[in-house]
Amino acid sequence: MPAHRTARERARAELTAEIKDEARRQLADSGANGLSLRAVARELGMVSSALYRYFPSRDELLTALIVDAYNALGDTLDTASASASASGGSPADRWRAAAHALRSWARTHPHEYALLYGTPVPGYRAPDDTIVPAGRVPGAFLWIARDAWHAGDLPVNGAEPDDTLRTQARTIATALDLSGLPEVVILRAVDAWTQLFGTVALEFTGQFANTLDPADAYFARAVELQLRTAGLA
Amino acid sequence: MPAHRTARERARAELTAEIKDEARRQLADSGANGLSLRAVARELGMVSSALYRYFPSRDELLTALIVDAYNALGDTLDTASASASASGGSPADRWRAAAHALRSWARTHPHEYALLYGTPVPGYRAPDDTIVPAGRVPGAFLWIARDAWHAGDLPVNGAEPDDTLRTQARTIATALDLSGLPEVVILRAVDAWTQLFGTVALEFTGQFANTLDPADAYFARAVELQLRTAGLA
DNA sequence: TGTACATCAGTGAACGCGCGTTCACTGATGTAC
């Protein structure tokens, strides 16, 4: 374990990245099912079997892309939320910023969005490594509620959830580092998150075509509703 | 154009149905990408080229399956809604019944649900024939709001939408036979529909795994929220 | 510093697979007179 990186190590890291980049490019062209190891290798001027030095199978490559995509989306949301906060925005402003960032990421990265939230690829089972990065996405929104609550900006009201929901809310709290947050606050934020997700998902799958399309106005309206649902406005 | 159906016509109708049935079975096994004309033909004891007498291409077969699925789901929702109504249920009860019917249809028909609301199949573009059947699904919910409004059970309140949204609401009204319904009522029902859809979609894509799973309790909670959003409770 | 050996990246051929679609054809069913 030398501090310096050998030529081999550097080459390996670079090629691994290049393989993922090219795979992402193909993803964007033809979707997850169109992702072919042979085509990736061809594009990189390698022989297809050489890829197996980097990823043991097609599924492992897909998993790497999924983890990267969750993290890219998580970063995008965190950045939007943080910069709204840095420029003096309220929790509601942070939610607005993150919500719009989610929508525009979905629109600019449709195949990566589909990889995360679309139909599961047949025969592919997401391994546990994806759980934590996946949580960053709802997390980005729940953390806004958490901060607002700690700042005293979030009233605790609404009916007390029953036992099942309280337990599940505690599980969410543990997974997403929301300790101290009342269950009802968590659940109201989850409610808002599902609304947000539904709006993005419906637009993404084309269900707004011919009616709410372009959906900018409706999306803005939906975000305001989310704020009321979460208790942020 | 004889009133009687010839043996040929009967055979053709039956075989067309059998092809779709077998295709649906394969859809359930391996998803839309796994749907193969050759495999369908094999299973029916035909030669693959014979299918071309019934469907001019794989895409046309897919389209037929999509239209059928929208109609099956639409029928399911209509039935749930109508029987809640027939047994004296309020509009809220109808919404509850239809919402639970949507969720359980999605759970029992995951691949058909995916066909309708999952990742678009690469290279497949849904033709216009799907628009009307697709509208039946949100329609089933908006019609409940319409009936409630006509019965005077639905208060018209909430901020007046801006021009863009008003126009889009009118488009929805035209497409779904909601004439007379105020725009704000339509939009509030759409808000509730996106919430409902978001909850189903998140559960379906496994985003509730390890947290809100099983989601029965959360779903019931979400439905009550939808009722408040739509103005039905 | 130089040598011997171990590790690893990349090659090229091969295995075995399935797919959508076309086409010329045979034989059965339907129709018009």
Next chain:
DNA sequence: TGTACATCAGTGAACGCGCGTTCACTGATGTAC
């Protein structure tokens, strides 16, 4: 009612394609003494 012709369903072979993965191999890079 019977015959001649048209329509249609289904056959079987073929075209041309791409895929994931394995394996024995060569040659370069790294490491230990």
